[in-house]
Amino acid sequence: MMGGQVYRMERDRARFRDIVRGRLRKDLRKYLSTSELLGRQGKRAISIPIPQIELPRFRFGENDGQGVGQGRGDEGRAADGEGAEGEGAGEAGDQAGQHILEVEVELEELAQMLGSELELPAIQPRGTRQLSTEGGRYTGIRSTGPASLRHFRRTYKRALKRTIAEGAFDPRSPRVIPIPEDGRYRARRTCPRPESSAVIIHMMDVSGSMGREQKDIVRIEAFWIDTWLRSQYQNLEVVYIVHDAVAKIVDQESFFHLRESGGTKISSAYELCLSLIREKYRPENWNIYPFHYSDGDNWSARDTDRCIGLLMDEILPAVNQFCYGQVKSAYGSGQFKKDLDGALGADERVVTAAVNSRDEIAESIRLFLGKGR
Amino acid sequence: MVSGSLSPQLRADAERAEGMARAVGLDFYEVVFEMLDAADVNAVAAYGGFPVRYPSWRFGMSFERLHKSYQYGLSKIYELVINNDPTYAYLVRSNSRMEQKLVMAHVFGHADFFKCNVWFAPTERSMVEVMARHAERVRLHIERQGQEPVERFLDLALSLESLIDPYLPLREHLRGERENGKAGGAAGGIAERVRRRFEARWGGGSELEATEDSPGRGLPTYDVLGFLLEEAPLASWQRDLLRIVRNEAYYFVPQRMTKVINEGWASFWHSKLLTGGLLDPSEIVDFADCHAGATAVAPGQLNPYKLGIELFRYAEEKGLDIMRLRRIHNDVSFIDEVVDEEFAARNQLFVYRTQGPDGRMQVTDRDWQAVKQQLLLELSWCGSPRIELERIGSDGCLELVHRHEGRDIKLDEAGEILGQLASLWRRPVALSTRVGGQGRRLVHDGGELAVLESDGAEPKHSEAG
Numbered sequence A: 001m002m003g004g005q006v007y008r009m010e011r012d013r014a015r016f017r018d019i020v021r022g023r024l025r026k027d028l029r030k031y032l033s034t035s036e037l038l039g040r041q042g043k044r045a046i047s048i049p050i051p052q053i054e055l056p057r058f059r060f061g062e063n064d065g066q067g068v069g070q071g072r073g074d075e076g077r078a079a080d081g082e083g084a085e086g087e088g089a090g091e092a093g094d095q096a097g098q099h100i101l102e103v104e105v106e107l108e109e110l111a112q113m114l115g116s117e118l119e120l121p122a123i124q125p126r127g128t129r130q131l132s133t134e135g136g137r138y139t140g141i142r143s144t145g146p147a148s149l150r151h152f153r154r155t156y157k158r159a160l161k162r163t164i165a166e167g168a169f170d171p172r173s174p175r176v177i178p179i180p181e182d183g184r185y186r187a188r189r190t191c192p193r194p195e196s197s198a199v200i201i202h203m204m205d206v207s208g209s210m211g212r213e214q215k216d217i218v219r220i221e222a223f224w225i226d227t228w229l230r231s232q233y234q235n236l237e238v239v240y241i242v243h244d245a246v247a248k249i250v251d252q253e254s255f256f257h258l259r260e261s262g263g264t265k266i267s268s269a270y271e272l273c274l275s276l277i278r279e280k281y282r283p284e285n286w287n288i289y290p291f292h293y294s295d296g297d298n299w300s301a302r303d304t305d306r307c308i309g310l311l312m313d314e315i316l317p318a319v320n321q322f323c324y325g326q327v328k329s330a331y332g333s334g335q336f337k338k339d340l341d342g343a344l345g346a347d348e349r350v351v352t353a354a355v356n357s358r359d360e361i362a363e364s365i366r367l368f369l370g371k372g373r
Numbered sequence B: 001m002v003s004g005s006l007s008p009q010l011r012a013d014a015e016r017a018e019g020m021a022r023a024v025g026l027d028f029y030e031v032v033f034e035m036l037d038a039a040d041v042n043a044v045a046a047y048g049g050f051p052v053r054y055p056s057w058r059f060g061m062s063f064e065r066l067h068k069s070y071q072y073g074l075s076k077i078y079e080l081v082i083n084n085d086p087t088y089a090y091l092v093r094s095n096s097r098m099e100q101k102l103v104m105a106h107v108f109g110h111a112d113f114f115k116c117n118v119w120f121a122p123t124e125r126s127m128v129e130v131m132a133r134h135a136e137r138v139r140l141h142i143e144r145q146g147q148e149p150v151e152r153f154l155d156l157a158l159s160l161e162s163l164i165d166p167y168l169p170l171r172e173h174l175r176g177e178r179e180n181g182k183a184g185g186a187a188g189g190i191a192e193r194v195r196r197r198f199e200a201r202w203g204g205g206s207e208l209e210a211t212e213d214s215p216g217r218g219l220p221t222y223d224v225l226g227f228l229l230e231e232a233p234l235a236s237w238q239r240d241l242l243r244i245v246r247n248e249a250y251y252f253v254p255q256r257m258t259k260v261i262n263e264g265w266a267s268f269w270h271s272k273l274l275t276g277g278l279l280d281p282s283e284i285v286d287f288a289d290c291h292a293g294a295t296a297v298a299p300g301q302l303n304p305y306k307l308g309i310e311l312f313r314y315a316e317e318k319g320l321d322i323m324r325l326r327r328i329h330n331d332v333s334f335i336d337e338v339v340d341e342e343f344a345a346r347n348q349l350f351v352y353r354t355q356g357p358d359g360r361m362q363v364t365d366r367d368w369q370a371v372k373q374q375l376l377l378e379l380s381w382c383g384s385p386r387i388e389l390e391r392i393g394s395d396g397c398l399e400l401v402h403r404h405e406g407r408d409i410k411l412d413e414a415g416e417i418l419g420q421l422a423s424l425w426r427r428p429v430a431l432s433t434r435v436g437g438q439g440r441r442l443v444h445d446g447g448e449l450a451v452l453e454s455d456g457a458e459p460k461h462s463e464a465g
Helices: A002-026 A107-118 A152-165 A212-232 A252-257 A266-279 A301-318 A335-344 A358-369 B008-023 B038-046 B057-071 B097-116 B127-145 B147-159 B168-179 B186-202 B224-231 B236-256 B259-278 B281-294 B304-317 B322-328 B331-338 B341-346 B368-383 B411-425
Strands: A045-051 A066-070 A100-106 A137-142 A185-189 A197-205 A235-243 A247-250 A287-294 A322-327 A350-355 B002-004 B031-036 B080-082 B087-092 B349-355 B360-365 B387-392 B398-402 B429-435 B438-444 B449-454
Touching: A002 A045, A002 A100, A002 A107, A002 B038, A002 B057, A045 A107, A066 B360, A066 B368, A100 A107, A100 B057, A107 A212, A107 A358, A197 A212, A197 A266, A212 A235, A212 A252, A212 A287, A212 A322, A212 A358, A235 A252, A235 A266, A247 A266, A266 A287, A266 A301, A301 A322, A301 A335, A322 A335, A322 A358, A335 A350, A350 A358, B008 B031, B008 B097, B008 B259, B031 B038, B031 B097, B038 B057, B038 B080, B038 B087, B057 B147, B080 B097, B087 B097, B097 B259, B097 B281, B097 B322, B127 B147, B127 B236, B147 B236, B147 B411, B168 B236, B224 B236, B224 B387, B236 B259, B236 B368, B259 B281, B259 B304, B259 B322, B259 B331, B304 B322, B304 B331, B304 B341, B322 B331, B331 B368, B341 B368, B349 B368, B411 B429, B411 B438, B411 B449
Parallel strands: A197 A235, A197 A287, A287 A322, A322 A350, B002 B031, B031 B087, B398 B429
Antiparallel strands: A045 A100, A066 B349, A137 A185, A235 A247, B080 B087, B349 B360, B387 B398, B429 B438, B438 B449
């Protein structure tokens, strides 16, 4: 009688998950401006905390902070302090608590939600590059190989044919003895598979004026950009660069937590980005997406000129799109975006966005990814 | 008689446990044990142990919670037993033999309580089939009306689930018996005594008093669901869903009003039976460990297993007839009868209050009468706010009154419910209550909620603002 329950549960569970997805879709804007989802993604799915969906009920409220307990302690003493016993194994109460449920959603699905919320177009990969990869499927047969890959049926058929051909087969005693030459083995057959690859190069200014809030905004931007581009390419790599007066490649963890101080030389990051493109991510093989975030201050106008030169002559011809997100900070002048817009505003490979607060994250992501490049 | 899908060894254990339970005077219907894999027990538990329930996302949610909590090692379901004839109980395959014996003995305690306790006397004993029929009807409505409307109406009805009169089933049961010429029968006499005790403590008209003579539509009543079923302008499929929800709510009422006494009774007997010969001497230490876990007390929480078993042990020590206690009492009357100064002191009971911004709990009172009063308050009316439908106002307004006993209700959720009630009643709905000692009147006219101040003494019947 139990099989039925387990089967039925699958349907009720699926229905519940549908409802949760509906909520998630409805609240996606909220998730677009909080760091709640960060660090929760696995390889394929992300675990999303949502408040338990409660039906409204008549319930006791605030002044219900009284009850009966059991244990030592004088009147006026804390009752939940030291010597607290472990929790009982009793049944779950039916009183509502602030339960948080975690629901697994595939990253692919989350990207789709993002896409439909922000009306993002699908990306047209640049050119028609195909990377051949070795398909690893054992669909072939060959006459040598390790015993563990021996194809029993094919080997037996071989041996049977040989036995009959030799005239040694006796239907009344159908004995077939394979010899080494009968052996047939499974083999890997390689087949070229087209694959589109992309690389995201996140560059962030970590000079003194980029505070915690500014970094959080960058973090959220980067998370959603990664999620979207991952759904558009079979193979996605992400590189993180931080810079103040000098630039370096770091891992994801330090990208978000590093706090440097000192001056800001944006060209240092662009130079590092360019050398990555030249040495590792050749434009022939990769769709390239550099993103740069800063609060808009640069060391000097000369360095800004150098940045614009690097972009125009070297970086833009190699990449799908270059994005600059200017995060507002208490000290940032916001000059860099003006300079970029002035020099490259007409170039459709360049997108700049000002992010003055968390509420503007969604809009900036729409700007960055809305061109379908 | 024991039956079910058990291995020969467990079957022998079950039969021995049953024999011992019968020998000490426990009385129960046939008990059917079902063996479950650990992976499946959460699904079964999410359905409350019933093999067939109507389709609802809430069971799916409940499963997700149980399943996650099990995965993280936070909880594990030991016992699952349903009040039915035959009584169904579940064993989890991965449990040790000692744990299986413990669960079996515990189950016989519950099975006896279901059959013998007077509050369970009116319950449907073929609930397994009834639930299955409910499921079938809900599926039929989904087929005809579509999933969305049925789901939405079910959710609405379920949030009104607690608007029933917990004392109604027994009252009607006893009236039925009287009409069948069994007046003054054993159960009737018992209920009468319980009623007097209840009245003495809570004063005023008792909930056991019959209200059938009240003029006009049987008002006032706590059975708001029953009233809506009769009077609300509903489509027939909606009426049927409401009937199903009400029916299941009444089935579960006795379990909500006997948490402490029922768990106490089952624990009392599992302890006696296991240490009285059911256990192999080599299992004693593991049993003690397991039992201690189940009866452990977390600060600020009432563990019904612990409180219940201590009450029965104390009652037995005092020479009270425990068989009689389990026959006639619910949690409130049981605690009222047994808890005294010595019990409170021995069990180190205290009243606490959460204080300060961090909600620290502080012991505020060790006086046994205060402790008892607090216990009774918490358990009264199944732990839910007492909401009565008082009358229908001149404009057809449904006038609800919260019978305030010292605890305020949450106004935001109450407002939501009023909105749902109004959409169902199609005329205004009002609730009078008190918040922080101030009278409040919530009125929902189907479009908007208004919260008005009122004098607080008695509900005022002002026009909706």
